Amino acid sequence: MEAVLRQQIGKIVSLSDDEFQFVLSHFLVGNYKKHQYIIQQENPVPYVHFVVKGLLKSFYIDKSGKKHILQFAMKDWWITDNQGFYNKQNATLNIDCLEDAQTFYITLENREKLCAELQKMEFFFLQKMTAGNIALQNRILSLMSKNSEERYMQFIQLYPDLIHRIPKTLIASYLGISRETLSRLSH
């Protein structure tokens, strides 16, 4: 499982074996069952998670009790409630497991310590945060400018592996379209 993290970091900065072991020593390993929550709305957010296997989703429950999917996270993805984690506030999001999952997770203190000790890792996290930013901007433009069909086609193109692992209701919620519209599009 360590290979997944090493490979991702290796795409951005090159680390010696010793340096990678040093990086790893700042993380803990978590194993979670399907349906288990790793972050809950209104609770503290002590960790950011790097997914090694399985599938998770982050979602927001609005005042009327309706769920809105913000993100799915599979192997090689980072997930947390960013606002809660980085600003040390309680979560506005929930994150739970759609499949049994395993993650490397790290506290903000350990992440900052790691970056101060090994500048390459600060560069790495800046690159990942930048990529996240680009993905979020594209998501906003997509929500604003694309119709249901275009959003669904874009999702299939970006995440071909996810289509068969995620219930249609959740994909519809992620895309901001109705379950009925999605059924029509996916047949």
Place this chain on the structure above:
Amino acid sequence: MEAVLRQQIGKIVSLSDDEFQFVLSHFLVGNYKKHQYIIQQENPVPYVHFVVKGLLKSFYIDKSGKKHILQFAMKDWWITDNQGFYNKQNATLNIDCLEDAQTFYITLENREKLCAELQKMEFFFLQKMTAGNIALQNRILSLMSKNSEERYMQFIQLYPDLIHRIPKTLIASYLGISRETLSRLSH
């Protein structure tokens, strides 16, 4: 005008006078007139801009010719087409001036050089990118879960200064609501 940048950096990391002059030497100063474009769709994106004065907007023109506002940027904000700038691709966005504007701008090469030379600046940019990420996530949740009135009230609360500087049509586009709905809400 240098004070604006120094103050923002100073909120996150502390720089000596010499260090700040060193930071500044990586930037150039740009002056722009109202309606002038600083980034155009389908063109390269050589710079990220820090706004010292004035007001800019970034927007996307979809296939049907409709404009969608992604962001406004006033004094103390950073703005560029992130995908174009960081991935060295042509812009998907346009950025133009709603008021005469002045910016400090920097190339990606200079930003990376600066971060390598002065690690505090890498930490600074990571914090700013993280804050941007949080704002974008909240924007997505707002687009998905809030109705027109809630979005308008949130905008007023977040950006009380902007309401009177931006034409209603553009605020409506930013919020993803119709001009008529906005007129009803703002009276």
